[in-house]
Amino acid sequence: MKDPELLYLVGGVVAVLLLATLITRLLIHKGGETPVLVNLRQRVNAWWWMMLVFSLSLALGRGGVFGFYAILSFLALREFITLAPTPRGDHRTLTWVFFLILPVHYLFAWAPWYGMFLIWIPVYAFVFIPIRSALAGDTDRFLERTSRIQWGVLTCVYFLSHLPMLLYLPIRGYEGQNAKLLFFVVLVTQISDVMQYVFGKMFGKHPVAPKVSPSKTREGLLFGGAAATLIGTGLWWATPFSPPVAALMSALLVMAGFFGGLVMSAVKRSLGAKDWGRGIPGHGGVLDRLDSLLFAGPLFFHITGYYFGTHMAASHAQPEWMKAALRLWMGD
Amino acid sequence: MTGTALAFLVRLATGVRLLPEVPEDGKRRVYYANHSSHLDFMVIWAALPARRRTRTRPVAAAEYWEKGPLRRWLAGRVFRAVLIPRELARMRAEDPLGKMLAALDEGADLIVFPEGTRSESGELAAFKPGLHHLATKRPDAELVPVFLENLSRILPKGELLPLPLMGQAVFGDPLPGPAGDESRSDFLTRAREQLITLSHGHLPSALHEGS
Numbered sequence: 274m275k276d277p278e279l280l281y282l283v284g285g286v287v288a289v290l291l292l293a294t295l296i297t298r299l300l301i302h303k304g305g306e307t308p309v310l311v312n313l314r315q316r317v318n319a320w321w322w323m324m325l326v327f328s329l330s331l332a333l334g335r336g337g338v339f340g341f342y343a344i345l346s347f348l349a350l351r352e353f354i355t356l357a358p359t360p361r362g363d364h365r366t367l368t369w370v371f372f373l374i375l376p377v378h379y380l381f382a383w384a385p386w387y388g389m390f391l392i393w394i395p396v397y398a399f400v401f402i403p404i405r406s407a408l409a410g411d412t413d414r415f416l417e418r419t420s421r422i423q424w425g426v427l428t429c430v431y432f433l434s435h436l437p438m439l440l441y442l443p444i445r446g447y448e449g450q451n452a453k454l455l456f457f458v459v460l461v462t463q464i465s466d467v468m469q470y471v472f473g474k475m476f477g478k479h480p481v482a483p484k485v486s487p488s489k490t491r492e493g494l495l496f497g498g499a500a501a502t503l504i505g506t507g508l509w510w511a512t513p514f515s516p517p518v519a520a521l522m523s524a525l526l527v528m529a530g531f532f533g534g535l536v537m538s539a540v541k542r543s544l545g546a547k548d549w550g551r552g553i554p555g556h557g558g559v560l561d562r563l564d565s566l567l568f569a570g571p572l573f574f575h576i577t578g579y580y581f582g583t584h585m586a587a588s589h590a591q592p593e594w595m596k597a598a599l600r601l602w603m604g605d
Numbered sequence: 606m607t608g609t610a611l612a613f614l615v616r617l618a619t620g621v622r623l624l625p626e627v628p629e630d631g632k633r634r635v636y637y638a639n640h641s642s643h644l645d646f647m648v649i650w651a652a653l654p655a656r657r658r659t660r661t662r663p664v665a666a667a668e669y670w671e672k673g674p675l676r677r678w679l680a681g682r683v684f685r686a687v688l689i690p691r692e693l694a695r696m697r698a699e700d701p702l703g704k705m706l707a708a709l710d711e712g713a714d715l716i717v718f719p720e721g722t723r724s725e726s727g728e729l730a731a732f733k734p735g736l737h738h739l740a741t742k743r744p745d746a747e748l749v750p751v752f753l754e755n756l757s758r759i760l761p762k763g764e765l766l767p768l769p770l771m772g773q774a775v776f777g778d779p780l781p782g783p784a785g786d787e788s789r790s791d792f793l794t795r796a797r798e799q800l801i802t803l804s805h806g807h808l809p810s811a812l813h814e815g816s
Contacts, residue, residue, distance in 0.1 A: 347769070359758065361758075361761055371768065
């Protein structure tokens with residue numbers, strides 16, 4: 274964390290959290306320990322911890338960041354598969370998914386071996402998963418079971434891993450500062466969640482999809498989204514964007530975050546649950562916090578890449594050791 | 606030390622929560638649970654608060670736990686399991702109940718699986734009479750039902766590698782012992798139904814539909 278601007282970002286979040294803690298204390302002092310306020314305190318406390326771990330991973334450099342997201346993917350997939358009722362026939366398939374497909378994907382991402390990062394899951398893993406399940410011999414609801422595992426791996430591992438991949442996005446004039454871009458994405462998406470929740474509680478009348486998520490309202494999306502977009506625009510100095518582009522990218526993050534949350538909520542409800550888990554006090558499971566980042570990560574990564582005309586495929590096609598090995602092999 | 610570390614690892618791997626420490630009431634307990642995985646007793650054992658855990662002994666099959674030095678060390682030193690040789694019990698060459706009663710009398714709590722063996726399908730099989738014997742011979746011991754969720758998905762019968770899914774151990778209120786005129790089968794049915802109620806519909810019953 275040699276970049277002073279990154280420290281400003283962290284400092285800003287710490288200041289906001291201090292304010293939130295203070296306000297929560299005051300409210301509890303006045304109104305007593307009502308369930309809503311106790312939940313608020315739990316949430317704010319959890320935010321401190323999440324902020325701490327997230328900043329710590331950034332301070333540890335690339336290895337720290339990729340390790341952190343690999344663990345997050347593991348925990349998210351664990352919650353996903355726990356709720357999705359997989360029968361005995363999927364046991365071995367899932368063993369491969371958790372202990373081989375997931376870590377190898379993050380190795381390709383960290384290397385970076387961009388080509389393999391892109392296709393390891395949608396091609397190799399998606400071919401392997403149905404094969405292994407077919408070999409186990411259970412044909413009962415085969416398509417449903419296979420899709421369930423594939424969807425879990427796609428969202429919890431593949432989509433999520435695009436966030437640390439932002440560190441490698443080659444942007445001219447922004448070299449060595451990509452950690453701020455990752456911070457920007459996570460900050461705007463999460464603030465958008467908080468703002469939509471707050472504005473939804475204050476003015477929310479018309480739920481967008483009442484069956485899927487009664488707490489996601491049009492008013493919350495409009496006002497909360499606008500507030501998050503304003504905050505994102507105000508942070509343009511930390512990004513490679515000009516202020517208007519920062520506004521557009523913040524709006525993209527708001528929308529992607531909203532729909533990521535909405536879709537994961539629908540998945541959760543189709544599995545008959547209210548929360549993904551109980552890992553984070555006040556919030557639910559790890560996936561309840563990550564859901565808005567699942568769609569935002571890959572969309573932001575690719576759209577930013579196109580905008581700057583960067584060539585990930587050319588600059589990170591293969592890791593250096595792989596090129597060296599090929600040269601040795603070809604005698605060139 | 607080993608026990609505390611192992612209990613922590615088991616909780617970390619299975620997502621089972623540690624029970625809060627409760628004031629000591631001096632009562633001995635017999636935990637009884639549904640059985641579908643080798644992890645089952647470890648999970649109950651790991652969920653108990655440290656002071657209760659150190660005096661809780663699982664009742665397990667000797668054939669499995671006496672095989673190999675690691676299992677022997679775990680069963681003997683870490684869990685201090687009450688090992689029942691299945692074959693001998695079947696031939697009535699050794700009194701399995703006597704060993705359990707002796708352990709209770711030495712002040713231990715027990716973990717038992719009244720179905721007798723691990724269920725292949727995750728359904729709850731009929732209970733063996735041992736639980737009734739324990740309840741009548743030691744009426745002052747509390748019978749605590751424990752519903753174990755998802756353990757059969759984490760490590761099913763016949764699999765070597767556990768999946769990192771989240772399980773749960775739900776401890777119920779103590780089951781009142783057999784009433785004066787209650788028959789053995791009525792008591793066992795009641796104990797079994799208590800466990801099914803505790804599962805909130807997550808425990809398919811092999812005997813009664815929809816109970």
